[in-house]
Amino acid sequence: MTVLKKTEKxxxxxxxxxxxxETIKPPEDPKDQEFFANVKQETEMIYTLLDEWHQEILELMKEKKVQIYPHQLVATVENYEQIIxxxxxxxxxxxxxxxxxxxCNYIFNQVLQDLS
Structure with a gap:
């Protein structure tokens, strides 16, 4: 999958x-193991995709194909993890x-614009 596709995804x-x-009801007990297991299963592929995207964007930044700063990339990954x-x-x-x-949306749009 290309970086462009990963960004869109x-x-x-x-x-x-x-x-x-906006719609989910949080668990009554934040230490609910069953809820945690469901969340982990639902989000594992997002974390994997985010990590792959991060590594590939780093390479594109070195090649000067993407016009974002390193601290913006780090902040985007951290913000996305917080959102998850x-x-x-x-x-x-x-x-x-x-x-x-x-x-996150701003950086994704910037990457899409730079790669188009």
Whole structure:
């Protein structure tokens, strides 16, 4: 899968995660093992995709094919990881969640623009 496709896929997952954040009822007990196992199973492929995307974007940055700064890439990966977790546990204010969401979307759009 190309970096372009991975970026598009991460953007699509971002929309799904936003919908999850807005609709899911968080567990009554945050230490609920069954809930954690379900979340882990649902998000494992997203984490894998994010890690692959991160590594490939690093290479494209070295080749100067993508015009983002290293700290932006690191922040995007960290923000996306926060979005994944907080989409299911809802222990973050919506405003902060949306800041992470818009930040990730901005970088994904920049990557898509640079690679098109």
């Amino acid at each position: 991460l953007k699509a997952y971002l929309e799904i995660l936003l919908e999850t954040f 977790v907080h989409s299911y546990y809802r222990d973050m204010r919506r405003r902060k969640y949306m800041e992470f969401y818009h930040s």
